[in-house]
Amino acid sequence: MSPTHLPYIIGPLGTLYPSDLQKKKYIKQFYAAIIERSNLEGAAAIHFTSQQEAKVSYKFGVSTKDLVIPLGVNNREDSNNIQEYEKTNQQLGVITDITIIFFMSRIDTKKGL
Numbered sequence: 001m002s003p004t005h006l007p008y009i010i011g012p013l014g015t016l017y018p019s020d021l022q023k024k025k026y027i028k029q030f031y032a033a034i035i036e037r038s039n040l041e042g043a044a045a046i047h048f049t050s051q052q053e054a055k056v057s058y059k060f061g062v063s064t065k066d067l068v069i070p071l072g073v074n075n076r077e078d079s080n081n082i083q084e085y086e087k088t089n090q091q092l093g094v095i096t097d098i099t100i101i102f103f104m105s106r107i108d109t110k111k112g113l
Contacts, residue, residue, distance in 0.1 A: 007044040009067060016046075016057035032060055040064055 014020065021028055037060040040046060045067040048054040054066040089096050 008042075009045045009047050010040060010043045010064075011047040012057065013049075014053065016059060017053075018056065018058055021058060036060065037062065 040059055041062040041064060043064050045065040046054075046057075046059065047067050047069060048057065049069065049071050051068055054068050086096070088094075094100070
């Protein structure tokens with residue numbers, strides 16, 4: 001390792017799922033062979049947001065360490081400050097006596113949707 005080498009962690013955000021790698025397959029194979037495999041190989045770790053993502057992700061044969069750290073999203077029951085939560089809802093005019101579903105992503109089979 002050179003003295004100027006800085007350790008880095010790669011967060012693929014689901015791009016290593018086999019189903020994603022099948023989309024535009026030949027371009028991604030070329031890119032992986034030329035650039036991404038060495039990026040993954042040189043990383044100190046690969047950050048996944050779930051065990052499932054780490055398990056199914058294709059890493060092009062590299063043995064880089066998996067680092068599973070979930071996204072920092074808390075629901076109301078997990079909140080340490082219920083009063084602040086309720087105050088924010090009131091300020092925003094959020095109706096609290098009904099179930100609210102917030103979905104911020106795309107609909108894709110890998111997300112179970």
